[in-house]
Amino acid sequence: MKSDSGRVSHVSRQKENNMKMVAGNWKMFKTVEEARAYFVELATATPPQGDKVRVIVFPNYIALGALATTGSVPAWVLLGAQDVAAEVEGAFTGEVSPAMIRSTGATHVLIGHSERRHIIGESADLLHRKLINSLQASLIPVLCVGETLEERNAGKIEEVVFGQLDTALSDVQLCDGAQLVVAYEPVWAIGTGVNATNEQIEEAHHLIRQHLKQLLGTAIGGSVAILYGGSVKPANFASIAGLPSVDGGLIGGASLKPSAFAELIAIAEQV
Ligand code: PEP
Numbered sequence: 001m002k003s004d005s006g007r008v009s010h011v012s013r014q015k016e017n018n019m020k021m022v023a024g025n026w027k028m029f030k031t032v033e034e035a036r037a038y039f040v041e042l043a044t045a046t047p048p049q050g051d052k053v054r055v056i057v058f059p060n061y062i063a064l065g066a067l068a069t070t071g072s073v074p075a076w077v078l079l080g081a082q083d084v085a086a087e088v089e090g091a092f093t094g095e096v097s098p099a100m101i102r103s104t105g106a107t108h109v110l111i112g113h114s115e116r117r118h119i120i121g122e123s124a125d126l127l128h129r130k131l132i133n134s135l136q137a138s139l140i141p142v143l144c145v146g147e148t149l150e151e152r153n154a155g156k157i158e159e160v161v162f163g164q165l166d167t168a169l170s171d172v173q174l175c176d177g178a179q180l181v182v183a184y185e186p187v188w189a190i191g192t193g194v195n196a197t198n199e200q201i202e203e204a205h206h207l208i209r210q211h212l213k214q215l216l217g218t219a220i221g222g223s224v225a226i227l228y229g230g231s232v233k234p235a236n237f238a239s240i241a242g243l244p245s246v247d248g249g250l251i252g253g254a255s256l257k258p259s260a261f262a263e264l265i266a267i268a269e270q271v
Pocket of ligand 1: 025027113185189190191192193229230231232250251252253254
């Protein structure tokens with residue numbers, strides 16, 4: 001897949017600069033008015049200085065479309081969609097294409113969030129097509145992978161997570177590691193208040209890093225950012241974001257309040 005726009009290149013080199021990402025997944029929360037008010041408040045926070053932190057927010061589609069014209073989103077925040085169609089265009093009622101997402105100014109898209117895999121029932125093949133489609137539209141996929149507690153207890157982390165990476169990235173060739181982000185989100189840690197231990201995070205991130213190098217080549221696989229997600233909050237983020245294998249966080253609940261999200265951004269700047 002080729003990067004075809006400056007929009008992708010302006011978000012490149014996050015690994016080389018030791019940049020940390022702070023990504024907020026709003027899930028199915030916030031009306032248009034609430035989304036606007038959120039950014040009005042977030043804009044009063046101190047913006048991250050220099051290149052150290054990249055901030056991305058994933059609102060719902062409706063809010064994303066409205067925010068494109070509102071002017072309330074600070075320039076230091078990138079926007080993304082929480083999902084995307086597996087097709088380019090056509091008779092797919094209710095779906096939203098990568099080009100439509102790009103037309104809002106969004107740069108990123110979540111693919112394979114555990115709620116879509118396990119609640120909506122999205123298949124590995126569908127997620128693969130969403131990822132290919134997104135890359136072709138120069139959207140940066142944030143590919144979410146992670147095991148359930150049952151799978152972890154059965155010693156199947158590698159089987160599950162490598163399988164998710166293998167299918168999603170099959171036949172994918174990148175020309176820059178910045179075209180992709182991977183989020184390790186153990187299902188048992190999402191929205192539960194139970195975050196993985198630092199040891200569990202380091203172990204999983206190292207496995208994912210090695211596997212990405214095998215799949216994408218050493219240079220590109222070595223430069224894809226790997227985020228941790230699962231009950232991240234201001235109280236635990238410094239210790240998680242400070243881990244050498246962690247390039248940032250994908251944050252659900254704690255991203256919903258601008259004050260908490262601003263705290264997470266400030267923490268990422270300091271680690
Ligand atoms: C998420 O939505 O990806 C997530 C990690 O949620 P939470 O931070 O609420 O666990």
